Amino acid sequence: YLLLGRWRKKHLTFRILNLPSTLPSYTARAALLQAFQYWSNVAPLTFREVKAGWADIRLSFHGRQSPYCSNAFDGPGRVLAHADIPELGSVHFDEDELWTEETYRGVNLRIIAAHELGHALGLGHSRYTQALMAPVYAGYRPHFKLHPDDVAGIQALYGKKSPEIEDEEEETELPTVPQVPTEPSPMPDPCSGEVDAMMLGPRGKTYAFKGNYVWTVTDSGLGPLFQVSALWEGLPGNLDAAVYSPRTQWIHFFKGDKVWRYVNFKMSPGFPKKLNRVEPNLDAALYWPLNKKVFLFKGSGYWQWDELAQTDFSRYPKPTKGLFTGVPDQPSGAMSWRDGRVYFFKGKQYWRLNRQLRVEKGYPRDIAHNWMHCRPQTPDTTPSDGDTTSSATGTTLDTTSLAIDITLNTDRSARDTILDITPSATA
């Protein structure tokens, strides 16, 4: 590694000034946020997003011309991005590239952003051609992680990340109020593949709910299992459905004839409320970004709900198969995911739908193997197009080395996103 400079502080702000046109904005945002997290996972750095005004690190996209950058880009290919070293903070991406996520096509925004943030934090290019800080883009890697040389470089600049010296103000206590009285229940095994609900939550995190527990699903593995009520105070386990809406920042949980609403991990006033205009005991729920509506599913029917308008439900439920072609009745979970597709989950299997809401060929597939990173029990049939889903496959669940990576924004507005990852601890 090569050290080019360093910030005198470790808690930095960042601002995303614009986004590429080749990705859905929440996919691009999730990629950029994840890029910060690679570094904050291994060094005592925190990154707080600001949506206006000055920020230490400023990310933007420009092309061959730019009013504020003398370093023009060169069209598709060749130079992909550049960044200033500390304490300047500019990070620029070539808007003419085909920025992508979860595919070998184009240029992976998350990996390139992590590289450029390495420069913005003070690293130069690495001699290791497989290191993130190598000068030449080594292509999309589904289970990308920092190379030891990258980690050694950033820790040479800012030290190692260690839980005991976590700054007080950054300390995020778990809620201390007594949890919801939940009947003691055995910790579920994610490798069973069965879930009560799936949710793409704030900051592009994927949550799986089962019984009284919830865990995150990432490209590189599973987060530790948490009691649902330890994260969302007042929320019971054994949920029917969960859905996050980027349009309102609301998270809705459904169980029986009740609905709970949270913003991040704080329950909204007046909740839980009684479900009275749709049937109780729902099966699943999802947010569809194309029309910004929430879909609720039960049995073979669905309701389409506009969170911000008075919805006339008199013509609902409508037949699910009329809109979501090829999906099963009574799903256990459903979500629109970062890749722009819709997923349905039922039992141990899941279905992936294309942008026309039609189940793609080669589905259903195995949840445990393709989402929960569990070794396949039975030979898994990869769809003929050979496209595997985004999550890692073929690894057994390693619960010994999991770090806790839940971001608890209890008293901050949704505007400021703290990407400070609480240190690893016994789950």
Place this chain on the structure above:
Amino acid sequence: WALGPGEKEAAVDYLLQYGYLQKPLEGPDDLRPEDIIEALRAFQEASELPVSGQLDDATRARMRQPRCGLEDPFNQKTHK
């Protein structure tokens, strides 16, 4: 090597742009062949290519790979 039109110039531009070759501050613009060969060798070594000092196909292909716009610190002489 049978080089297409402009390929040598493009390669020298690449070596200059990414810090493998330094225009002599005081001297005339034209670069000494031995400096270009040394810069090429530094680039080939950093790219884990055969270090021939020649602008061969593998070297030209590597120069066309998508990359970061910042310089590389791999030629100790220019890096100093």
